[in-house]
Amino acid sequence: MFSNFINTISQLKNNIAYLLGIRAPWEVSDVTFAHEEREAWIHVSYEDGHQLPCPECGSPSSGYDHRPRQWRHLDLCGYRTMVVMLLPRVACSEHGVRTVSVPWAEPMSRFTAEFEALVIDWLQEASISAVSRLMKVSWNAIDGIMQRTVQRGLARR
Numbered sequence: 653m654f655s656n657f658i659n660t661i662s663q664l665k666n667n668i669a670y671l672l673g674i675r676a677p678w679e680v681s682d683v684t685f686a687h688e689e690r691e692a693w694i695h696v697s698y699e700d701g702h703q704l705p706c707p708e709c710g711s712p713s714s715g716y717d718h719r720p721r722q723w724r725h726l727d728l729c730g731y732r733t734m735v736v737m738l739l740p741r742v743a744c745s746e747h748g749v750r751t752v753s754v755p756w757a758e759p760m761s762r763f764t765a766e767f768e769a770l771v772i773d774w775l776q777e778a779s780i781s782a783v784s785r786l787m788k789v790s791w792n793a794i795d796g797i798m799q800r801t802v803q804r805g806l807a808r809r
């Protein structure tokens with residue numbers, strides 16, 4: 653009867669992929685923990701051989717290279733959690749070499765969309781300094797999230 657509670661690592665990866673909105677060709681390749689530091693890393697990769705869309709025009713482009721990138725995500729079980737990957741850059745025939753967009757974060761952001769949404773929620777209730785302290789992120793980073801959200805809101809109007 654307890655078999656329902658036994659969770660394999662592959663189920664954990666699938667569940668985290670689902671929660672992050674990660675779909676093929678992106679996939680969660682591993683989840684690792686550093687218990688003393690109370691840190692967790694969600695490792696994401698993408699299936700090689702897939703063409704990825706240029707972030708400017710969306711046309712399928714071939715891979716150019718990869719750059720290491722990480723995004724702060726909501727804490728898992730109180731552990732400071734990062735999404736990490738070698739993020740592909742594509743060579744678009746029209747726009748040249750561009751970093752691809754990822755489904756879990758805004759371009760240029762070092763935080764996942766879920767993390768930014770929680771910061772914005774907290775900013776309705778507390779000052780930038782208080783949110784910075786609570787989320788363990790610098791004042792400037794919180795301010796940056798706020799500025800980008802305001803700009804996105806203006807762009808949508």
Ligand SMILES: [Zn+2]
Binds near residue numbers: 706746
């Ligand atoms: Zn393009």
